[in-house]
Amino acid sequence: MKVQSGMSPRTALPLPAFVLHPFTAAGIAVVHVYLAAGHLLKLFGGEVKWTHSWKGFGALAGAYVFAALASRGCVKRGRQDQRIPDADELA
Numbered sequence: 001m002k003v004q005s006g007m008s009p010r011t012a013l014p015l016p017a018f019v020l021h022p023f024t025a026a027g028i029a030v031v032h033v034y035l036a037a038g039h040l041l042k043l044f045g046g047e048v049k050w051t052h053s054w055k056g057f058g059a060l061a062g063a064y065v066f067a068a069l070a071s072r073g074c075v076k077r078g079r080q081d082q083r084i085p086d087a088d089e090l091a
Contacts, residue, residue: 022073025066032063
């Protein structure tokens with residue numbers, strides 16, 4: 001996936017390197033789901049306020065982004081583990 005300016009997604013997101021680690025990103029996604037649940041339960045429970053709406057759905061969007069980062073990191077690690085050895089390594 002390329003950004004229109006030709007930058008890779010890794011340089012397009014201003015995040016520290018430890019956030020891009022799959023376990024850290026998954027943990028941050030879980031925290032976002034927890035925060036979203038708190039606001040959305042109040043919203044659907046009858047306390048209709050703009051604050052609960054934008055914070056709840058915004059936190060869900062954040063959870064989606066960090067879950068995507070975590071899954072991308074897991075796929076990269078899996079591909080590195082399943083690397084096909086070169087002919088020189090087999091001999």
